[in-house]
Amino acid sequence: MDRIDAQPLTAASADRLDRLFRLYNARLLGFAATRTRDFATAEDVVSETWLRAAVSLPQLRADDAHAYGWLRSIAFRAAVDQYRPRSASEKPEDWTDAMASRVLPAVPAAEAVTDVFALDVLSVPQCAAVKLAAQGMSKSRIARQLGKSRQAVQQNLASSARRLRAYALAG
Structure with missing residues (x-):
């Protein structure tokens, strides 16, 4: 104004x-x-x-x-x-591009393969919530970012933790 x-x-x-x-x-x-x-x-x-x-x-x-x-x-x-973010610098960073441009070893270790493919077991909303939580965002801020309720984000994070835990144990 x-x-x-x-x-x-x-x-x-x-x-x-x-x-x-x-x-x-x-x-x-x-x-x-x-x-x-x-x-x-x-x-x-x-x-x-x-x-x-x-x-x-x-x-x-x-x-x-x-x-x-x-x-x-x-x-x-x-x-x-x-x-409301004032500029692009205030928006959460998308680290997928940084990870894609990174040089990976020819034969990754077994744990690295597990970590890379672990997100495939999650649904799209769960994966988005986990990525934003990994950036350190609070559940309320993730909810605003994704246009969901805080309860929905909390449920997505809890169910994704269960899925990732089961995937790691099945390993």
Whole structure:
């Protein structure tokens, strides 16, 4: 959001924004803390919410007593934007290309063959979850990355661990 081109607030708008801030800042901070699970990030989200609210304050037609829903939707969007990767460098790395370009010995050791083909026993969702977990991502972040629930990711990881264990024992 470009803040340089933003119009200055009128005295009436500044008073209204101050009144909204006094009424809803604590509730918005609590809402943002539940969404981000980190108080410092929640403060950043709420600050961004108030900046966005100041820019779009003329759009709020309702009285100030019912403005919490409007502010909460702005806070929700700010929380989503907080976690959106800003550049390609923030996305998880795909190590499959690095492994494919690596020179492998002509006759790999038996354990190496087992490790390379072990992922073949997994389904596609299980394999994706295992690869992201191997990069050190949390289950919640893997769920966001794959567009699944945290419970689904947890089940994929547990079932893939069972399959890999059985594959290693059958070996």
